[in-house]
Amino acid sequence: MQPNPGSSELTFTEAARRKQIVAAAIETIAELGYAKASFVQIAKRAGLSSPGLISYHFANKDDLIEQVVAEIYGAGGAVITMHNEGAVSAWQGLRGYLEGSVAYYDSHRTYMRALVHILQGHPDALGRWVGANNVAELDAVEELLVRGQRAGEFREFDTRTVALIIRQMLSGTLQHLLTRPDVDLTDYTHELVAMCEHALVAPEGKTND
Known part of the structure; x- marks a missing residue:
């Protein structure tokens, strides 16, 4: 039982x-x-x-792994939410997402290694547990970009494409962290945020920082 x-x-x-x-x-x-x-x-x-x-x-290992993946994504969501406290503009929300994501990777390295091993070791992990979480995260990023464009904060661009690019940059950040565990992410995070701001914010836009 x-x-x-x-x-x-x-x-x-x-x-x-x-x-x-x-x-x-x-x-x-x-x-x-x-x-x-x-x-x-x-x-x-x-x-x-x-x-x-x-x-x-x-019930079995898959049942346990499902809960492991849920814990990993749930913990990440909590950290990102904390970094988004007080965000009003779309840019502030996006900045909080970027900073929160990197902070989560840094503070939960064991979680990230476990997730990478699950994706590498379980043939159905992406389809069964990880893919839906990734799509939901991508959708949330795109919603921020759409909101920023509507508010005149962001320049015109294809929001799905840019959301994918942002996610790919964060994936690269995670890979860098896992292969270089001694790296200081303070400057890395600062430059990542600055690069996104300069690339996305409209010339007449306001970030309200």
Whole structure:
């Protein structure tokens, strides 16, 4: 018998244990890779007496990975939301998204390594768990660009194309961070934001900074 993660009957203890297992799974995948992150290894890292305790809370590895991906994207959304507090203009919202994304990559490197390993190790990860999140994020960026154009903040351009370019730049930032763990992202973030501002803001536009 397994608890239903969406059920109101999930007890505080069960919810805490699920969270503990997800955290251990992220750390294990980040360190060992997807294929080697067995229930045995995850249970060991979580301090559980038996891998069977994971099976009580999750039907199988895919069920666990789904929750891992949800945790990774949920945590990222929380960081970006924090960086967007007080944003009024479209540019302020976009700047908050850029700064928040890089800050999240930097502060959650284990999460990012785990996500990369999942995408590399699970043949259906993109289609089942990651793709929809990426599309939703891309849509949100495009909405900011459309709003900025309508308000006269941004010059005219194809908003979907530019949203894709912004996402690709952030993907490059993540790759740079993971391959150069000693990199200082302060100047990197500053220049990324400045480059986007100069590229997107209309000559007569106001960023309201």
